[in-house]
Amino acid sequence: MLLNSCRLLVRVVNQVCAGSIRRYVAPPKRFYRQTGVVSSNGRYEIALDQRKLKTLKGAPFFVESEPLAIAIATEWDAQREVIDRSSMHLTALSSTVIDNPNNLQKPDIVNYLVNYLNTDALLFYTGEEKGLKNLQLAEWSPVIEWFNKRYEVELVATDGLEVPSFAPGTAMNISRYLSSYNVAALHGFMFAVDTIKSLILTCACVDRFLLPEKAVLLARLEEEYQLGHWGRVEWAHDVQQLDSQARLSAAILMVHLNSSNVTMKQKSP
Template sequence: MLKTQGGNVLQIESEPLALAIAEEWASQEQQLHMGHMRLTGLAFTAQDNPLHLTRESITAKILGYLHGDTVLFWNSESEKLSRYQEQYWKPVIDIANEGLGTSLKPCTNLFDTDVVSPSDARIVEKWLMSHNFWALTGMQYAVESVKSVLLPYSVVTFKLQAEDAVHRAMLEQKSQAETWGSVEWAHGVEEEELTTRLAAAALFVYFNSNAVTKKTL
């Protein structure tokens, strides 16, 4: 029987998630590395809910990121970066518009507070609120990891893989590295870390959006 950090018996409504968490524990050797057990950590957070969040409060937090979404704010001062944004960010915006029925457009003014229209915000809010609390916990983790709502949306709807989404999230850093150089190993570690987070979060959303059986671990 597995207990959360809050001392509660972990109960999971998705059998695939329960199996994935069991595999996380089985893969641990002599010492536990909780930092590597993303699904376990998300499940503990969702069940204990230490910040007393609700579906409404999580949705509001995620919508806050939508209004400052990485892929909606383009840099017009760099010709190379502008080309990259057109190539890598516009398809992400298109995926959201096609999937949700929104009319999102990129903006080149970092101080623009009206990038997302009220009607588009309501559409995204409705989509978020269609998920249960556990799925929203995973979505919030994904959004906070890459500072974007649209990139995780593309991953959880199977339009992009997590690795590709992270590549797009780090577009500005990659462009700067091409120009000025960077510490390659450090850059690689950051990208791998973000990919692991996003992939785990997307799985957590998926498993909790397709629940079949309640399990106690």
């Protein structure tokens, strides 16, 4: 009976592994030698040798910021033998802006970001562990105070699982601020918020009150606190932290490079 059970278990594992192998798709090999930026009618396209980059839906890929185009070209140039699209955040964000797979309009994104405050990570202090709460008060409170002053609102954190209540005019003030950005920049906001689960921390990075590295640590405060007690698997947690930093940094770059009229000038010989 035990032998039959073991054989059945082995068969199931083999089937799962076989299915995983069939579903695995090898990343494409790098097919180009050089990357470049092509300017045309105020738009910037990415050239891979003689080919111009296209979006996942096959649309012409372009951005309206030369520094952003150079950063995207650098992402492609950094690929080695194979193309790892999961590491190319600026490419993915810019492609999403063009393809707009979810048919999002500017008001949709602004509403999503404003409504995120109801679940913002920084507004929920622990009601159980005193040491962790003291750490949250010390680290999060200054950021909340800065946010309130910067955006003329009165956000108050809560203990436990209660949804924070906001004073009248809070949503309007934040909506007005976010609406001043174009759609491409708002996609950067959305990517950042989804990465660190906080509009407050995202705005702090955009306004240069916090560096992305610090914002990620604040977003992971409870996890880091628990790891301090129970230990950490260095390679696993470090990789996760670095991935979040890379995503957040790309999102902040997306906001800044779509929000200013920056051009690149060549030095005279």
